[in-house]
Amino acid sequence: MIDQLIKRIDELNNPTVVGLDPQLKFIPGHIKEKAFEEFGKTPRGAAMSFLEFNQGIIDEIHDLVPAVKPQIAMYEQFGYEGIKAYMETIEYAKKKGLIVIGDVKRGDIASTATAYSHGHIGRVDVEGVAHEVFKEDFITVSPYLGYDSIEPYVPDLERYNKGLFVLVKTSNPNSKEIQNLTIEGELLYEKVAKLLKSWGGKVMGEMGYSRIGAVVGATHPDDAARVRKILPDTFFLVPGYGAQGATAEDLKPNFNPGGKGAIINSSRGIIAAYKKPEYEKNFSGKEFHKAARQAVIDMKQDLQRIMD
Numbered sequence: 001m002i003d004q005l006i007k008r009i010d011e012l013n014n015p016t017v018v019g020l021d022p023q024l025k026f027i028p029g030h031i032k033e034k035a036f037e038e039f040g041k042t043p044r045g046a047a048m049s050f051l052e053f054n055q056g057i058i059d060e061i062h063d064l065v066p067a068v069k070p071q072i073a074m075y076e077q078f079g080y081e082g083i084k085a086y087m088e089t090i091e092y093a094k095k096k097g098l099i100v101i102g103d104v105k106r107g108d109i110a111s112t113a114t115a116y117s118h119g120h121i122g123r124v125d126v127e128g129v130a131h132e133v134f135k136e137d138f139i140t141v142s143p144y145l146g147y148d149s150i151e152p153y154v155p156d157l158e159r160y161n162k163g164l165f166v167l168v169k170t171s172n173p174n175s176k177e178i179q180n181l182t183i184e185g186e187l188l189y190e191k192v193a194k195l196l197k198s199w200g201g202k203v204m205g206e207m208g209y210s211r212i213g214a215v216v217g218a219t220h221p222d223d224a225a226r227v228r229k230i231l232p233d234t235f236f237l238v239p240g241y242g243a244q245g246a247t248a249e250d251l252k253p254n255f256n257p258g259g260k261g262a263i264i265n266s267s268r269g270i271i272a273a274y275k276k277p278e279y280e281k282n283f284s285g286k287e288f289h290k291a292a293r294q295a296v297i298d299m300k301q302d303l304q305r306i307m308d
Helices: 002-012 031-039 043-063 072-076 077-097 108-118 151-160 173-179 187-198 223-232 248-254 285-307
Strands: 016-020 067-070 099-106 124-126 128-129 139-140 163-169 212-216 236-238 262-265
Touching: 002 099, 002 124, 016 043, 016 248, 016 285, 031 043, 031 285, 043 072, 043 077, 043 285, 067 072, 067 077, 072 077, 072 099, 077 099, 077 262, 099 108, 108 124, 108 139, 108 151, 163 187, 163 223, 173 187, 187 212, 212 223, 223 236, 223 248, 236 248, 248 285, 262 285
Parallel strands: 016 067, 016 262, 067 099, 099 139, 139 163, 163 212, 212 236, 236 262
Antiparallel strands: 124 128
């Protein structure tokens, strides 16, 4: 799967992943009104508005980007109906040829990690009958319980051609409170990166990158440079560009020479582009999807500038 992601990035010349992280305040009025009229102001109404919104975005950007990244928390807050919208969003994206990175950030003991793996990237067994449930191609996981919380995913990575992105240095402002602690003369995130180098080396893809990638935030470029030095053969999933404050220049340390080795996430900067001053003058709420398309084009041009 990591090889497929790299090939698709190369085909499109665009290392952008669109974060499908809907919030009700992002959903245009005409979509909410339709959903609430049919289902009321209920979790189902919210979830159905999310699904229609996501489908509109996907229809406009599937030919421009290699992947989408739905954040499961935005959906599961609405319970069963939200999870259903999450799963239907994944199915719709895959029908359009997109790779799906499920941003689920799971991290637990081995038995629980095994269950997460089977549900999200593997198969669940119901008395001898295997079922694919969530159907993501990659998921995000936390390493802070050690390798026995990562190892259970490995058989499903290999058996079903899937991938992981492990949290190493996150983009949020207070990540330094824990991730930048000095432990035995090293920063904690550097220790995690070195562990990841060992873990990922066991499951290499054909194009020189591991099936186990790293989440490395764009908002801490100096830290990203240190992680990249440790992990030259690891593919980075990079949040923080745009709405979180990182610029294209901040992204440079995440790439290997030649602009390889990273995929850059933008969520609200794309899906809520129609609300931004630079787009709202040209696109109405009913054209939210067209604004998203233009935002993807603009981001691609911005990234190509620093990749070149």
